[in-house]
Amino acid sequence: MKALRLRNINKPIFNLRDLERVLNVLPTSAKVIASRYVRAGLLIRLKRDMYVLAEQWPYFSIEQKFQFANLIQTPSYxxxxxxxSYYQISTQIQRDFIESIALKRTKQVNIEKTIFHYSKIKSDLYFGFVRQRNFFIAEAEKALLDAFYLMSLKRYTLDxxxxxFGKFDRQKIASLLTKFPESVKQMAAEHELA
Structure with a gap:
């Protein structure tokens, strides 16, 4: 059965060219097969021309799902x-809900009961993130200021x-705050961060 050959792809995320190679089919056939396998529940489509094996989904780590989040909408972090929560600064743990900041649009994507939520932010506030392993994530201080910024717009609620708050680098917050509006600076001051 051709479906068993999918395991020979040997990478968590793959595209139609990978299917062509592993199944030894033409590009048009790969597209038809991919659609058929998605309907049959063998493949999960993350977005156009980006797939993962459905049988692997329960075993992906949170870091791998962060990588998926970056890829489902680009650019994002x-x-x-x-x-x-990832930095263990919050006692609140989100299960199957991954929040990202994006430049293009605010949207939500539900894949296999995992929600990938994207909040659009102004381009001049799209900074303060780092690459860890294979994904981009905000520095802890920027994650907090992103939340304050969206709260100031009435688009987010933070517990x-x-x-x-003792785990934040106050000098870094002060440096990052220079690019944020006054409403965010006031929120930081209310929490004795600035």
Whole structure:
């Protein structure tokens, strides 16, 4: 059965060219097969021409899902409560919900009961993230300021009682705050961060 050959791809994320190679089919056939396998539940389509094996989904680590989040909408980086939880700054743990900051649009994608949520931010505030392993994630201080910024726009709710404010680098917050509007600076001051 051709479907068994999918395991020979040997990478978590693959495209139609990988299917062509492993199944030894023409590009048009690869597209038809991919659609058929998605309908049959053998493949999961993350987005156009980007797939993972359905049988592997339950075993992907949170870091791999962060990588998927970066790829489902580009450019984007993991931020907000997802990043704060990852850094163990929040006692709130989000299961199957990954928040990211994006430049293009605010949207939500549900893949296999995992929600990938993207909040659009102004391009001049799209900074303060790092590459870890194979994904981009906000620095802890920027994740908090992203949350404050979206809260100031009434587009986000943050459980501040779950945040350990003592874990933030106040000098870094002061440096990052220079690019944010006054409303965010006021929120930082209210939490004794600036």
């Amino acid at each position: 993991v931020s907000l409560m997802t990043a704060l 501040v009682a779950a945040i350990d």
